[in-house]
Amino acid sequence: MEMRGRKFLSFLINQKILILLVVLMIILSFVTDTFLTVENLVNILFQSTINGIIAIGMTYLIIAKELDLSVGSNMTLVATVTIIFLKYGLAIGIIFGIVFGIIIGAINGFVVTRLKIVSIATTLSMMIILRGVVFWLTGSETIKGSNEIFPIIANGTLFSIPYPVYLFIILVVIFSIFLSRTFFGRNIYAIGGNQLACEYFGINVNKVKFLAFLLTGFLCGISGVILASRINVASARLGLNTPLEIITAVLLGGTSLAGGEGSVYKTLQGVLLLGVISNALVLLKIEPFYHQVIKGILLVLVLAIDAFYIKVRRYRFT
Amino acid sequence: MAKFNVLKFKENFIKILRQQSILFILIFVFIILSIFAPSFITINNLINIVKQVTVIGIIACGFTLVLINADLDLSVGSLFSLTGVIAITFQQKSIILSIIMPILIAAFVGFINGYITTKFNLSSIIVTLGMLSIIGGIALIYTNGYNVLGDDKSPYSLIANGEIFKIPAHILIFIFIAVILLIILRLTIFGRDVYLIGTNPEAARIAGVNVNKVRILSFIICAVCVAIASIVQSARISSASPVAGSGFEFDVITVVLVGGTSFFGGRGSIYNTIVGTLLIAVLINGMILFNFPFAFQSIIKGFLIFIAMLVDIKARTRLEGK
Numbered sequence: 001m002e003m004r005g006r007k008f009l010s011f012l013i014n015q016k017i018l019i020l021l022v023v024l025m026i027i028l029s030f031v032t033d034t035f036l037t038v039e040n041l042v043n044i045l046f047q048s049t050i051n052g053i054i055a056i057g058m059t060y061l062i063i064a065k066e067l068d069l070s071v072g073s074n075m076t077l078v079a080t081v082t083i084i085f086l087k088y089g090l091a092i093g094i095i096f097g098i099v100f101g102i103i104i105g106a107i108n109g110f111v112v113t114r115l116k117i118v119s120i121a122t123t124l125s126m127m128i129i130l131r132g133v134v135f136w137l138t139g140s141e142t143i144k145g146s147n148e149i150f151p152i153i154a155n156g157t158l159f160s161i162p163y164p165v166y167l168f169i170i171l172v173v174i175f176s177i178f179l180s181r182t183f184f185g186r187n188i189y190a191i192g193g194n195q196l197a198c199e200y201f202g203i204n205v206n207k208v209k210f211l212a213f214l215l216t217g218f219l220c221g222i223s224g225v226i227l228a229s230r231i232n233v234a235s236a237r238l239g240l241n242t243p244l245e246i247i248t249a250v251l252l253g254g255t256s257l258a259g260g261e262g263s264v265y266k267t268l269q270g271v272l273l274l275g276v277i278s279n280a281l282v283l284l285k286i287e288p289f290y291h292q293v294i295k296g297i298l299l300v301l302v303l304a305i306d307a308f309y310i311k312v313r314r315y316r317f318t
Numbered sequence: 319m320a321k322f323n324v325l326k327f328k329e330n331f332i333k334i335l336r337q338q339s340i341l342f343i344l345i346f347v348f349i350i351l352s353i354f355a356p357s358f359i360t361i362n363n364l365i366n367i368v369k370q371v372t373v374i375g376i377i378a379c380g381f382t383l384v385l386i387n388a389d390l391d392l393s394v395g396s397l398f399s400l401t402g403v404i405a406i407t408f409q410q411k412s413i414i415l416s417i418i419m420p421i422l423i424a425a426f427v428g429f430i431n432g433y434i435t436t437k438f439n440l441s442s443i444i445v446t447l448g449m450l451s452i453i454g455g456i457a458l459i460y461t462n463g464y465n466v467l468g469d470d471k472s473p474y475s476l477i478a479n480g481e482i483f484k485i486p487a488h489i490l491i492f493i494f495i496a497v498i499l500l501i502i503l504r505l506t507i508f509g510r511d512v513y514l515i516g517t518n519p520e521a522a523r524i525a526g527v528n529v530n531k532v533r534i535l536s537f538i539i540c541a542v543c544v545a546i547a548s549i550v551q552s553a554r555i556s557s558a559s560p561v562a563g564s565g566f567e568f569d570v571i572t573v574v575l576v577g578g579t580s581f582f583g584g585r586g587s588i589y590n591t592i593v594g595t596l597l598i599a600v601l602i603n604g605m606i607l608f609n610f611p612f613a614f615q616s617i618i619k620g621f622l623i624f625i626a627m628l629v630d631i632k633a634r635t636r637l638e639g640k
Binding site: 111115116117118120121122124125126127128129130131132133135136139241243244247257287289290291292293294295296297298299300303304307308311 | 624
């Protein structure tokens, strides 16, 4: 009975975000005449793709009660490495980029699981280091890509929808199934719910967490390649706001910082909602400086709602 | 008369070495630099180092309180920018306002940070990450993204550039703030509570400490320190930029953690923070003297945080082992 009530509650919360999304979209299509065009909707999907791909990995981490603040810098590093290595060929650039992303994820995972440094501190220092590395590689300038085919990866379209959107949908489906249907996914939830119990139960907690960090690094790699391909330049100024936006999106979707709860589907909703909000800010001609303020307020608001929800749940179970 | 005990001496020596490790590293780096970089040990360069640390140092002292509480404030950078531009815009109207307004606004921001964190029982890192974005945006809106120029002839700049006994005023302000916070942490009930909460918040609550109040007050003190630092900085250069403080939060975290204050709260002191500030300043000065690329500063800082955390964890497991 309790289980059903809990399921119903989370079901309701799913619907809340979806309803909010639909209502917002309806309002926007009345208020502005540019919102409900195919071009704009595709644009929103496209914008959401880069953050959304990383948000999948972040969902895994937050469910396992970890956090990665270095995602933005990791993505920027991958974009930079890809642009630099394009000289030696398209495939080499892309492979090097993704491998770099995976390596960074692996280092994060290693430090968190083996050296036992809390993930927030680990990834915070990783973020500082990577910003330095990107700054060093680009020399505070923007580097242009040297390959003509490369931009097609992100800007080419199929049925007037850009390729990365398809990739995003495929990744969402794969990792959604992976999270909900495999032992690995189940362990992620279990660790977030009660890590000590998992250790007693014989689950290799370190391995699962390491793999989650690795996955996030890999997704940063993919996202970084798409970002590089889309703008075809590398710059240290990219990705500064990414951790904030991704954490906001994941929490907005309903995944809780308390761990043990959430899903890739929820994150998808959060990412789309944030995408629509960002798009609305542009369409309503709100000055760019205000975007930062509004996104910050949104994060704090979502945090407060999450905390309230955790409190309610704790009250219900005790 | 006790016999001179070699073993005991050795034990004591190791103990001092452990407790003062950062100080010894500072001395070591100092000696190395004076040997290999002849321009390091000149009086001008040393004064330069001290001048550079005042702004970061003032913020770091306030930040130490928050960190001993086991909280973290990422919004210090944006707050530095905001209070700086506010100070400069009020400078033409009234000098007193240009000192009071930033401090009041900072105290309010600190209160909001602390209130949201404690009221909803949230991770202060993410709350202040949101705050960083909000305040940074407000600073940009307030100035429309432009730098603000002040009047460098006004007595306002005396706050930083005035001299008492040949010592620049901003250094005196730094020492003053450090001493006050040192006294607060060491000699007051509030200071004792800060350490207690950092070590074990549950025990502190049971012992009758108003945990939330102490944490909020720490955030406010930290924010006020940021305001003072930005007043000093804006007085020094009589101008302010809405992005002046971007990245400051990392500098401050590096300095405080390297000084030996624990990321998990409960351990640390103003003295540690000052030694950490000097160490980083000397290291960066050395890197500049050896013509390292600017980007390496950030890389080195990140690595230093890593190392500081490792040492912190080692020390913690050692203490728990006993």
